[in-house]
Amino acid sequence: MIVLVVNCGSSSLKYQLVNMDNEEVMAKGLVEKITLPDAQLTHKWGDQKKEVVQPIPDHKVAVKLVLDILTDPEVGVIKSMDEIDAVGHRVVHGGEEFAASTLITDEVMKALEKCSAFAPLHNPPNIVGIKACEAIMPNVPQVAVFDTSFHQTMPAKLICTACLMNTMKTTEFVVTASTARAIAM
Secondary structure (H helix, E strand, O other), X not given: OEEEEEEEOOOOEEEEEEEOOOOEEEEEEEEEOOOOOOOEEEEEEOOEEXXXXXXXXXXXXXHHHHHHHHOOOOXXXXXXXXXXXXXXXXXXXXXXXXXOOEEOOHHHHHHHHHHOOOOOOOHHHHHHHHHHHHHHOOOOOEEEEEXXXXXXXXXXXXXXXXXXXXXXXXXXXHHHHHHHHHHHO
């Protein structure tokens, strides 16, 4: 199984393409300074590296650029996007609704949009990245892996030390392994 891991930040996109059969990182990279005229993609595979400097107006264009370089005849590591079996998205905040990696559906996307208020710099770019991958690879399963799922495993007394209990009710391999587990379900 080949998994593309995507981590869209406020002005960056990190990625890894991982062969889960042998846990090999086939390629990885970083798109920096998204929205600026001197945005940069750094793509690494094996012991090689390619850098591309060009305007990248948004995360949608960044995702397309990453997929293009992964399949590039000279520097890519796969022949086509059809080789990608799943995409795992690091999502910063899943609220109280998500305690584990989750296959992304329309209902999940609506819940993620509601959680954007909790992580306004990160969840909106995460959502754009998910939508961009879905548009380009509509038949590839997309999985959200939440930073906040770790906190769901903690006892309430540790989470709520500095807050009121009733307030809580109102308000690169970990991702791939979680994605593989979610796809297998």
